[in-house]
Amino acid sequence: xxxxxxxxxxxxxxDQAVSLLAQHAPEGKPLAGGQSLIPMMNFRLAQPxxxxxxxxxxxxxxxxxxxxxxAIGAMTRQSEAQRSEVVSRLxxxxxxxxxxxxxxxxxxxxxxxxxxxxxxxxxxxxxxxxALGAELVAQGPAGRRVIPAEEFFLGPLSTALxxxxxxxxxxxxxLPSGAGWAFLELSRRHGDFAIVGVAAVLxxxxxxxxxxxxxxxxxxxxxxxxxxxxxxxxxxxxxxEGVFREAGEIAAQEIDPDSDLHASAxxxxxxxxxLVRRALVExxxxxxxxR
Amino acid sequence: MxxxxxxxxxxxxxxxxxxxxxRLLLADFLRDQLGLVGTHLGCEHGVCGACTVILDxxxxxxxxxxxxxxxxxxxxxxEGLSRDGQLHPLQEAFRDKQGVQCGFxxxxxxxxxxxxxxxxxxxxxxxIREAIxxxxxxxxxxxxxxxxxxxxxxxxxxxxx
Numbered sequence: 001x002x003x004x005x006x007x008x009x010x011x012x013x014x015d016q017a018v019s020l021l022a023q024h025a026p027e028g029k030p031l032a033g034g035q036s037l038i039p040m041m042n043f044r045l046a047q048p049x050x051x052x053x054x055x056x057x058x059x060x061x062x063x064x065x066x067x068x069x070x071a072i073g074a075m076t077r078q079s080e081a082q083r084s085e086v087v088s089r090l091x092x093x094x095x096x097x098x099x100x101x102x103x104x105x106x107x108x109x110x111x112x113x114x115x116x117x118x119x120x121x122x123x124x125x126x127x128x129x130x131a132l133g134a135e136l137v138a139q140g141p142a143g144r145r146v147i148p149a150e151e152f153f154l155g156p157l158s159t160a161l162x163x164x165x166x167x168x169x170x171x172x173x174x175l176p177s178g179a180g181w182a183f184l185e186l187s188r189r190h191g192d193f194a195i196v197g198v199a200a201v202l203x204x205x206x207x208x209x210x211x212x213x214x215x216x217x218x219x220x221x222x223x224x225x226x227x228x229x230x231x232x233x234x235x236x237x238x239x240x241e242g243v244f245r246e247a248g249e250i251a252a253q254e255i256d257p258d259s260d261l262h263a264s265a266x267x268x269x270x271x272x273x274x275l276v277r278r279a280l281v282e283x284x285x286x287x288x289x290x291r
Numbered sequence: 292m293x294x295x296x297x298x299x300x301x302x303x304x305x306x307x308x309x310x311x312x313x314r315l316l317l318a319d320f321l322r323d324q325l326g327l328v329g330t331h332l333g334c335e336h337g338v339c340g341a342c343t344v345i346l347d348x349x350x351x352x353x354x355x356x357x358x359x360x361x362x363x364x365x366x367x368x369x370e371g372l373s374r375d376g377q378l379h380p381l382q383e384a385f386r387d388k389q390g391v392q393c394g395f396x397x398x399x400x401x402x403x404x405x406x407x408x409x410x411x412x413x414x415x416x417x418x419i420r421e422a423i424x425x426x427x428x429x430x431x432x433x434x435x436x437x438x439x440x441x442x443x444x445x446x447x448x449x450x451x452x
Contacts, residue, residue, distance in 0.1 A: 001335060002314065002316070002319075002335075003314045003316075004314070005312070005313070005314055006313055006314060007294050007313060008294065008296065008313035008357065008359055010359075010360075034355055034356065034357075034360075035337060035352075035355055038316075038337070038354075038355045038356070038357070039336035039337050039355065041314075042316075042335050042336050042354065043336060051313070053360060055360060079349070102425070103340070103424060103425025103426075104350060104403070104406070104407070104422065104425070105340065105343055105349075105350040105351050105352055105403065105425060106337065106352065106355075106425065108346075108349040108350060108351055109349075109351050109352070109355065109356065189424050189425075190420075190421050190424040191424050191425050
């Protein structure tokens with residue numbers, strides 16, 4: 001199908017984008033890479049009256065290392081972030097998750113900020129943001145505010161952003177030195193949305209016990225979710241295949257997936273148990289190698 | 292009222308000036324206004340990859356870009372692959388290895404493979420399969436397409452020696 005008619009305005013600066021959005025919200029929508037919004041418009045599931053195109057706002061396209069964080073401008077293309085030396089050095093789990101985010105032609109256009117602001121519960125980047133405790137910077141007419149990832153995702157395609165606020169930057173904390181990580185996903189085709197995806201970060205103390213652990217899943221609920229009980233089962237414990245297997249089983253019980261066209265809820269739980277175990281094993285291997 | 296915009300684009304080396312409605316997709320602009328019907332529209336929501344074109348040097352789905360957004364851009368469509376009546380080695384390999392059946396996915400497959408081979412001139416079969424995962428083919432079962440891309444990579448390596 002074809003999109004319904006709308007009025008198109010291209011912003012050339014961030015200030016202009018913010019004021020255009022304030023002027024036209026809530027009928028006006030920001031257009032980032034358009035790799036989710038335009039399909040919804042083609043289906044007429046979305047019929048914004050105004051589109052404020054951000055694709056010429058070059059001040060929102062950057063990857064910077066700032067105080068042990070990687071700050072990524074919201075309009076940075078996913079393929080640029082994937083190639084970024086700063087990203088692969090400080091948050092390699094993000095580089096890996098980006099490899100799973102759509103296909104090359106989608107990532108050339110799709111943006112880091114767009115994926116987060118769209119908040120598809122099966123998308124990879126929201127799960128990574130949650131696992132790492134990223135900070136999302138929003139800007140509206142009232143100025144800027146910082147929203148922690150755990151407060152950002154409210155429901156399917158729903159975030160803490162106000163209708164007149166733009167996501168302008170995401171700050172991913174660098175992985176602690178010596179931390180291991182893994183991003184694993186099961187999908188029908190490479191590049192499709194996850195049936196289940198798992199982001200894991202794990203660090204060891206001097207005596208080899210688990211000192212820090214973070215587990216976030218996508219595809220298993222209305223938002224990306226932290227598996228807090230599974231994390232608790234691993235924290236402070238001496239790692240073993242049995243401990244990680246048990247954590248996978250706990251994670252499968254604490255999530256609440258839906259059944260849909262792609263997979264039943266029971267299947268998603270099974271896959272989650274397996275992927276959490278594998279992700280912990282891989283993150284642990286990397287943590288040992290990194291010591 | 293639908294608003295209209297004047298745009299300038301270069302497609303396969305030819306400059307065009309046009310006026311487009313905001314909601315006109317780049318794919319429809321290429322097909323209907325420029326008559327470049329090699330770009331195929333399959334799903335119109337970014338899943339099938341048939342409408343892949345190269346926009347400022349990078350593959351994109353032309354059903355997921357509005358024509359107005361391409362103002363000032365340099366675009367290559369499948370029509371731009373051949374030179375002086377000579378097929379591109381990828382096109383020849385698709386023909387020779389029977390990577391084409393009904394032909395609907397072919398323009399997207401070719402441009403996807405074109406970009407991929409520029410970055411990975413000697414790809415493994417697995418890497419090829421990952422690279423074309425975003426392009427659906429309902430005829431070939433992909434095997435002949437993978438073989439065609441391998442063949443093209445080999446021929447292009449010889450040609451560049």
